[in-house]
Amino acid sequence: MVVNSLSFLCFFLVVLVVYYLLSTKKVLQNSFLLACSYWFYAQVDLKMTGLLVLLTIIFWGIGYGIQKAIEQEKERLASRLTTLSVVVGIGALFYFKYLNFFIGSFVAAADLIGIHLSWTASHIIVPIGLSFFTFKLMSYPLDIYHGKIGHEYNIFNFANFIAFFPTILSGPIDRPKPFLKQLTQSRLFNPDNLMTGFRRVLWGMFMKMCIADRLDLYISAVWNNFEHHSAVSILFASLLYPFQMYADFSGYSEMAIGVSLMLGFKVAENFKRPFFTLNISQYWSRWHMSLTSWLTDYVFMPLNIKLRDWGTNGTIAAIMLNMTFIGMWHGADWTFFLFGIYHGLWYIPLMVSGQFFKKTKIKVNNHGLPTSPFAMKMVGNYIVVTFGLMLFHSTDISEFWAVLCRIPEAWNGGLFFDMPTMVNAAICSIALIYVDFQEEWFPNKKLYLPRFAETYRWELTIALEIIAILLFGIFDNNQFIYFQF
């Protein structure tokens, strides 16, 4: 059951009605929300619901232990418990997601030096949303240890934070403090939240179904048969892929944020028009923001502090490690490892030139638009991101290499152009680019509407968005790219 499916719509409507009927009784409302979250997760991954509950109990217990140790001024015990929580979190991730990868890589490496091992990969099913909820789990004891929050004595509240159904499958990765705070207050029926949330859900659906899924038809057709496509088609599909990823993942995030808002929760934002950036550092500060901020706080900052004696080299090392984590977080394959390294390498010139620490203000012309040099830099950065995502899209290194080799040898073919798919995608993409453009450069300027239409601007937008989804959307592709992580 995914957020843009009919079954989710039915589920959510029932949840919404009961949820607000219970709004005067906070405990009942929270309990109902938790039951719904577990039911939702069980619908998606029944076998792993037990693991989710078990990890929740373990981390809540560790959190309790850390809190008590801090209160009793047992610093060492608190530190050990925090380490334990990290070991359990990383251990769960390692076992479910990376064990087979490391075994396979080890066997292959041994094979290269003539040692033939007969280890075989075990059949391990990766729980859906593991990378997302493990990070939420780990942030809890770490925040208690660092004094950012106190222990949440109500385990149901903590379980609600971990299993919150709009965000459990693909984020945003929320932090304990703001979310737990919201759980302590009753969420009363608020039409404004409901309407704003619904608009974000619709916008997310538009991005996912009308842009990402449409572009996927073209990109998959080229990438899955790259041996038979020309260099121009491969490059064109590769250039479209970042935009597809953006529409897919940002679309999901919009839906998750919208559904959360309809339930009265403000969760972390995940995207902020990432292609209007001048370099890779700015790009990562606007792409999958909840993950990058998590890794900045819990990986980069501690590493940077540890390595500060090395000066700039220490920061570069911290960045490289941080980016490698980002890459590997996405999946267990060398392509993801190289994806992380590749992005990390782009930070080095920024570090050396000092731009990493500078806030570059984009110069605008008389029309309020970025000047040509800045626009060119944005295009350049998009190309840098594209190359990284070619690694990301490849199933393994050999495929990536084969695609790269195909490009110089297939220059004589023309562009593969699937007219209906591309025109549908283009119409919707122009709408997305227009909206992003307005929000980035003219945030206070509204599209002019005649007086009658202005009165019903909200209703008109909703009705037109629904029509657009029905006309341009793809309704049988419910899989989101980020579900695999």
Place this chain on the structure above:
Amino acid sequence: MKKLLLHIAIVACLFFVFDRLLGFGLGLLYSQSNATDEYKISYSNEMTRDPILFFGSSRCLHHYVPAIFEKELGKGCFNTADWGIKNIYYHYGLLSNILTRYTPQTIIFEIHPCDWLKTPYSDVERANSLAPYCGMSDGCDEMLRQSGNYWKYQLSWVYRYSGSFPSLLTGKFGSMDRSLKGWKPMDGVMDTTGIKAEEYPFVEDSVKITLLKRFINDCQQHHIRLIMVESPMYVCSQQDVFEFPRKLAQKHHIPFLDHYRDSDFVGHAELFYDFGHLNREGAKRFSEKLSKELRKIRPAI
């Protein structure tokens, strides 16, 4: 709450008005389209009056040249077939729609294993091509109901044309040659490297078989002469692929003209566009051969 309900009511009204207006406009564009797919489906459903109709999927679309049959049989023909592995769900819906307008004398049905086998690539979703004709006939509605989309198409007229906006916009400017009467020739000669026979390792689909029988019954009830045909393939499967339709035809006293292993065509790469589709020349030769065969059939067509 009152404010919210008012918002919802306004949204619902606006949606209804936009949907009906745009849906109506798209319907007009669809009917007048000169683009191959839309023209083919709209003409078959709304306009054809020819006494002989060809039914089937892409093999029928590319193999049957109406002009040749018209010349030989002296009657008007139209090829209603559509590409995209259409199956009996689509054919049954289309027949039902046609029967609301007129009764053709003869239907020549190029049967395909997808019409009776449970294949992963051609199932009930093929009926959705008839979405613009939701409400035209009970049979069509039943197929759309089975595909799970009937109520969605009733609720939204725009949804019936989902994904076809660009082709509808440009359809007016298409250059469909209407004199071909539904036939779509394929030019070029196949590349024979690595060609293997297409196998069908699938079980029988009871729903499709029921529909196939209903298709036959409906034809018989309306006194439509039904003839099942299997046109040639470049390479043939070792298994007796057409045992089921042959027996079915026998049971219902329907002629079954099996050209699947026709030696005039099998293995002749120069007559094929790909392993399953005849090219222009192959289609003409096959149509000539079949039309002569049909002429000899008694009672006469």
